[in-house]
Amino acid sequence: MSSFIQQITxxxxxxxxxxILALAAPIVREAYRMLRSVRVRLRSRAAKxxxxxxxxxxxxxxxxxxxxxxxxxxxxxxxxxxxATAARIRDRVIGExxxxxxxxxxxxxSLGVIDAGSVYELLERMVEAQVERLRRLDPSSSSSPxxxxxxxxxxxxxxxxxxxxxxxxxxxxxxxSEGQRGTVRFGAVAVLLALGLGALALGAVLSxxxxxxxxxxxxxxGVPEPSVCVPDTQRCAGAVPEVCSRNATxxxxxxxxxxxxxxxxxxxxxxxxxxxDAGLAGCDPVLPDxxxxxxxxxx
Amino acid sequence: MNSTKLPLIPADLALRAVQAEAASADVELxxxxxxxxxxxxxxxxxxxxxxxxxxxxxxxxxxxSVTLPGAGPALDLMAMIPVAGPILASLAHGFRRTTxxxxxxxxxDGLELISTWRHEGGHVGQIRxxxxxxxxxxxxxxxxxxxxxxxxxxxxxxxxxxxxxxxVAKASAAVxxxxxxxxxxxxxxxxxxxxxxxxxxxxxxxxxxxxxxxxTRASLRAAGWVG
Numbered sequence: 001m002s003s004f005i006q007q008i009t010x011x012x013x014x015x016x017x018x019x020i021l022a023l024a025a026p027i028v029r030e031a032y033r034m035l036r037s038v039r040v041r042l043r044s045r046a047a048k049x050x051x052x053x054x055x056x057x058x059x060x061x062x063x064x065x066x067x068x069x070x071x072x073x074x075x076x077x078x079x080x081x082x083x084a085t086a087a088r089i090r091d092r093v094i095g096e097x098x099x100x101x102x103x104x105x106x107x108x109x110s111l112g113v114i115d116a117g118s119v120y121e122l123l124e125r126m127v128e129a130q131v132e133r134l135r136r137l138d139p140s141s142s143s144s145p146x147x148x149x150x151x152x153x154x155x156x157x158x159x160x161x162x163x164x165x166x167x168x169x170x171x172x173x174x175x176x177s178e179g180q181r182g183t184v185r186f187g188a189v190a191v192l193l194a195l196g197l198g199a200l201a202l203g204a205v206l207s208x209x210x211x212x213x214x215x216x217x218x219x220x221x222g223v224p225e226p227s228v229c230v231p232d233t234q235r236c237a238g239a240v241p242e243v244c245s246r247n248a249t250x251x252x253x254x255x256x257x258x259x260x261x262x263x264x265x266x267x268x269x270x271x272x273x274x275x276x277d278a279g280l281a282g283c284d285p286v287l288p289d290x291x292x293x294x295x296x297x298x299x
Numbered sequence: 300m301n302s303t304k305l306p307l308i309p310a311d312l313a314l315r316a317v318q319a320e321a322a323s324a325d326v327e328l329x330x331x332x333x334x335x336x337x338x339x340x341x342x343x344x345x346x347x348x349x350x351x352x353x354x355x356x357x358x359x360x361x362x363x364s365v366t367l368p369g370a371g372p373a374l375d376l377m378a379m380i381p382v383a384g385p386i387l388a389s390l391a392h393g394f395r396r397t398t399x400x401x402x403x404x405x406x407x408d409g410l411e412l413i414s415t416w417r418h419e420g421g422h423v424g425q426i427r428x429x430x431x432x433x434x435x436x437x438x439x440x441x442x443x444x445x446x447x448x449x450x451x452x453x454x455x456x457x458x459x460x461x462x463x464x465x466x467v468a469k470a471s472a473a474v475x476x477x478x479x480x481x482x483x484x485x486x487x488x489x490x491x492x493x494x495x496x497x498x499x500x501x502x503x504x505x506x507x508x509x510x511x512x513x514x515t516r517a518s519l520r521a522a523g524w525v526g
Contacts, residue, residue: 213440220436222429223443232489234497241501241508243493247442247486255490257497258509259421259450262324264428267509269501282497283506 047111050104055126057101061093062130094123210248224253234281236273240266241281257281306526308409308462308519316522317401317416326423327369327396331403336365361404364415366422368434369396397423414458417515421451441483445491448478452491453498454511460502461512462526471499 069089072079079085098105098119105119217223229235229244229252236242241257258267269283276282321328329336399419405411425447426433436443452474459465459473478491501508519526 213442216436216440217443220429220432220443222425222433223436223446231486232493234493241497243490243497245442245446245486245490245493248484255446255494257450257453257494259418259454259511260424260428261514262320262326262420262423262427264424264426267511269506269508270510270513271506276500278500280497280500282500282504283508285505285507 043111047108050107050111053104054097054101054108054123055130057097057104058093058123058126059130059133061096061100062127062134065089065093066134090124090127093127094120097123097127214247214249214251224255226251226253228252229254234275234279236275236281239268239270239273239283241269241273241283243281258283306524308413308524308526310407310409310412312519312522312524313409313412313416314406316413316518316524319522320416320420320518321399324420324423325396327398329398329400331401331406333400336400360402362402364402364405364419365400366419366426367398367400368426368431369398397426399423410458410463413515413519414455414462417454417458417511418451421454422447441481441487442490444481445478445483445487445494448481449491449494450498452478453495453501453508456495456498457502457508457512458515461507462515467499467503471495 069081071077072085073081101123109115109119218226227244231244231246231252233244234241234257235244235254237254237256242254243257244252245255246252256266258269260266271284271286273281274284318328320326399416401412401415401419405415429436433443433447437447455474456467456470459470460467474495475492478488478495481491483491498508507513516524516526
């Protein structure tokens with residue numbers, strides 16, 4: 001019929017831990033969002049650097065091929081220009097970019113921003129873009145469409161700036177949008193709960209340590225301060241019987257023998273406290289009023 | 300010492316006295332039949348099943364009374380936890396105030412009902428004084444369990460003797476037997492035993508330890524008791 005706060009406490013502890021987690025959750029969420037944002041930014045920066053490197057290589061290779069193409073297209077010079085020749089030179093330029101930019105391509109693949117099958121398509125479009133760029137820079141070549149004029153199928157024209165972007169199948173994860181703020185995925189909740197359970201388990205382990213127990217007692221309101229006393233002895237602290245305890249750390253303290261009132265105030269012996277011959281501290285009965293003093297003294 | 304048997308304490312009168320005291324002390328009184336009590340008991344059973352300690356749910360349903368600290372503002376914070384928070388907060392809503400859940404098995408006996416309430420009232424006072432930290436300490440430190448439970452059991456002795464004409468030695472032996480079930484270590488059990496013996500000695504001297512029985516009498520009289 002007794003109280004079972006001790007048995008209830010394991011149930012309360014998760015609530016307390018959840019309270020702590022509630023306070024920590026916004027911080028954890030913000031840190032998670034920032035880490036994710038930083039990670040995305042780094043990935044994007046690395047991908048951009050690799051693509052820029054490939055773009056430079058493509059421009060160099062296209063520029064190197066430009067003179068050859070002009071020569072082939074010039075009727076006064078040896079050689080001829082046809083579809084097969086255009087495809088061959090294009091493939092050779094792309095091959096050069098792949099060879100010279102192998103590290104950049106490997107970097108892009110490792111970041112997962114493009115699949116292996118799309119690498120050739122990416123380089124192809126880079127070369128096209130550099131051809132277009134070269135044509136704009138060199139008006140004299142406007143009548144000489146260089147490589148792009150002879151492509152088998154029309155392809156979407158891409159400005160160089162687009163190559164820095166994502167028309168090609170680059171899957172850089174976007175940073176969380178404003179609308180996602182304040183939402184927590186189930187995984188995040190699971191992590192928080194796991195942290196809580198971990199804290200619970202840690203608490204359970206630590207609670208078996210006498211020093212931890214003593215530490216808990218020292219910060220708990222209502223637990224008496226350590227005091228020098230002989231274990232199992234009793235005393236009267238004013239009108240309150242007290243018993244000396246000792247725990248595994250050797251710390252001793254005086255505990256009151258009376259339960260507090262409902263409002264938390266301590267109870268005291270109304271008739272005073274004394275220690276018996278047997279060494280027991282206890283309340284003395286309240287003495288009845290002296291009948292001889294009630295009427296003003298002895299007759 | 301007043302060990303003569305007093306007029307019977309009717310259960311319904313004792314219940315009215317308990318309800319009045321709980322209301323004036325801002326304590327939530329959870330009577331049997333409420334689903335929250337069953338939820339708590341099942342929770343305790345689950346914890347005990349995990350810990351391997353013995354726990355008889357059927358016995359607990361009938362005989363165990365519980366005092367829980369009120370969550371208060373903590374519930375509002377808990378409700379802020381995304382997804383799980385509102386659910387947990389709604390489950391714990393009944394514990395916004397410090398709550399005493401009385402066992403069904405004590406409701407038919409006025410003396411047992413009022414003495415159980417006084418025992419739990421001691422815990423209410425301890426929680427009011429020490430807050431949630433006290434409850435945590437209670438959960439992990441056997442010495443705190445001894446220092447918390449033994450004075451409340453001391454009040455049980457005083458009620459059994461002074462209102463139920465029980466024998467001091469038998470009442471003391473009964474509460475010491477009950478304290479054996481708290482898993483106290485040797486040092487803590489010594490503390491508990493010392494506190495119980497101190498209260499028993501007070502009762503032997505004819506004293507009401509800390510006027511705990513006087514408070515009960517006043518409460519019962521306010522509810523119409525003529526003892």
